[in-house]
Amino acid sequence: MDCKGKFSAGGCQLLMADSYEFKEIEARWQDFWQRDGTFRAEDGGGKPKYYVLDMFPYPSGAGLHIGHPEGYTASDILARYRIACGWNVLHPMGWDAFGLPAEQHALQTGIAPAINTARNVERFREQIRRLGFAIDWDREINTTDPEYYRWTQWIFLQLFKHGLAYVDERPVWWCQELRTVLANEEVIGGRSERGDHPVERRQLRQWVLRITAYAEKLLENLEGLDWPDSTKRQQRAWIGRSEGVEMDFSVDGSGEKICIYTTRADTLFGVTYMVLAPEHPSVDRITTEECAPSVAEYRRRTAAKGDLERTDLAKEKTGVFTGAHALHPLTGQKIPIWLADYVLPTYGTGAIMAVPAHDTRDYEFARRYDLPILQVVRSKGDSEEVTPLPHCDRGVLCNSGEWDGLDSEAGKEAILGCLEKLNCGRRAVNYKLRDWLFSRQRYWGEPIPIVWVAEDDYRALAALPDSPFREFLPETPVAHGDAGHRLFAIPLPASQLPLILPPVEDYHPTDSGESPLAKAKNWVSVEIHGPTGQVRPAGDGPLSPGWVRGRRETNTMPQWAGSCWYHLRYLSPHCAVAPVGLEEEKYWQRPDFYIGGAEHAVLHLLYARFWHQFLYDIGAVSTREPYQRLFHQGIILGEDGNKMSKSRGNVVNPDAIVGEYGADALRLYEMFLGPLEAVKPWDSRGIEGISRFLRRLWQWFLGADGQLSSRFIKIFVNDEVTDRLLNETVQKVRNDIEGMRLNTAVSQLMILLNHLQGLRFVSIGVGRIFLQLLAPFAPHIAEELWRRGGGKESIVRTPFPEADPEKLRKKMVTIVVQVNGRLRGEVYVPVDLSREEVLRLARCNPMVESHIVGREIAKEIHVPNRLVNFVVH
């Protein structure tokens, strides 16, 4: 033993016999649980099932972060608690191992991402194992394992088959630093979510998933989920459903009609101009000759602008007049039509009716270009007062002909009704949610299992009734390219999966927006055989009959793909015929508890819901939603109150903590730090307190010989105070675990130990219950003491203590006595003593008496078993 100079030689020897050797204890029990298969989950049996899921980590090269054990410990406490309560618990772990950092590492070192990733996984697994979690390691999964991504590809092909995966050439977010495109969700304030690099718009051909087809369902189902409100709110806001009206405005002097979308049909009489997005298809047809040059110039300028510039709210609005006029559908008035880039081409119809009096943006624009502002809604109740403009809230209609005096909401309905009769308006619903950009120009991701072929070859293949290539063929072909050179997407048959990521020499991305996979020539160029479904590398010679040439898709899937369905793979990690086995899915269904960071509120959690809902629709799973109960653990900050970062030098290394204090101390301390969901700073001195608690427990439970302390007596008889405190603690720990209030559960255990330490003798039963309560939090020390105290089987297999309601019932209570709301004394009385008696005793209390004597009592308040308040003049 290394005494580190802390003990004298003699003292060291003496302490050795019974000191708390967490290193040895923790390693021993971790090995035991593993060998024993303590946490192996059975797919069935008589017990009710409980599935606890952690957001699986990305195994970064930096190793485990101090934040990882926070969520993992919380879920582990719940898992171990539920096991002790008699549930069949599944608590698995795996690796979300595709992603950019491994690829960037490969660029710097030349080490293949697969090799580097395997190393990182190795390290993560070891670090996590040392924390003693109740994990069923037989179910470990890895998204980069071909046997895993076989099914990621399979699900993609199902989406493709059902018309939910398509190719589109559109302006997309391109990150030059990362050399890849990014999804809307991955761009935050004009910068990449990962790495915080600038992004720009580029016109590129990309794979897109039709998540918008699920917008309504994604929104509706949120209702029934037990999720944090803020997360639900974020998803609702991201989906951005709005109900409004589409209206047709005919253009004066042409047959052209312009359809706009508005949520404020009630303000129709306040329209003083219209705006089209510069990209609107009608622009060329309506622009007058006179205005053509300035319109062309404006469109050129906007096209050159980055979206960042265009969406900058601080900038002044710009626009240009087209020379054309629309006709007001009700009044027939002429309304000038403008172009302005504050109208987005991708939302609604890309055109608006501008009502400057009741919309801040239109108001700004009208002021800038000196367009008329006409008020048609005034605030309620103040018909005399002048309503300040722009007035964007609801109110009462004015200047609106026959509808004057109507409330905004009634006005909307009335005007819509009128437009419907005239056949130029209809209800419409719009969403902010855009389809999910699904391809990345990267190497380290799942290859998209598609081969591109010429049109004739596609038609020939599609016409073969028995061709394996028809397995995932969509009703409407997916194609891209110009007429004459169009390429058509052929989905690989399931028999060709997994489509293995080929090794490449060079991981460098290209500026042109092509994946490094494009350089794997032998892999990219293939010949496929329609009748048999075979695919082989293209040869040099002429094609054999029945074979056609194709080119593999070289984009890969984004990192989110693997995490969209991993909660299902844990149920049957080795199933060879489907993503998830039928029987296992039926039994486990989905996680009952899911914990992870709030940063995934709209990314992973939205994508995973989409895939899961789709899998439900095609009958692959039996639940509509993947995650019924969700919890976000907060972030642990550095000691200086800042986010931990290498540059700040405030990073706390979990290995160092485990080495110095042990896994139990780390677990307990992370839970004790504060509310699980809160952002809270680390305190390196605070863990000393936890360490002290564990050593005190050790000293209390064991004698100098390391055997059960002589303080313990066999009979289970305790004094009343001990009995009640014990039962209160059992109750509180149970409730706190269920409600994830783990910080107060730890406090309560400390309170109990503080009390028990003061007793000369204590029943051994109390000692055992203490260990059982502690076991989910600090499993190693609990197991060790349990065995030393005579436990024959693992403490994990013992039932969780239950509180005795009889013992919880108080016989006497302290009632607080106030005079005019000020604390003046207290009386100790039997529970449920009558009001009269309590008041009488309270009045007699000498501390109270001096404050009420000689004064008139105006009122006597009595809160049973709690408080008395005398109100005196």
Place this chain on the structure above:
RNA sequence: GCCCGGAUGGCGGAAUCGGCAGACGCGUCGGACUCAAAAUCCGAUUCCCUUUGGGAGUGAGGGUUCGACCCCCUCUCCGGGCACCA
């Protein structure tokens, strides 16, 4: 700008059906043990007033109430989300 969430001792945090504010831990101070130190144990620890005792106090100001950290209004600061979505 809009929408959420938060603000409690020297520090992390307890206490919300409106009923003893400051549990538990850290730190600090005092004491015991020790030649001494560490470790450990015991005690004190919101602030102010000289006291037995009294007063103030949960970001600021107002309100409701016998009574407010808790409910209502106004404001300040901090954190998070969205950001021209018509």
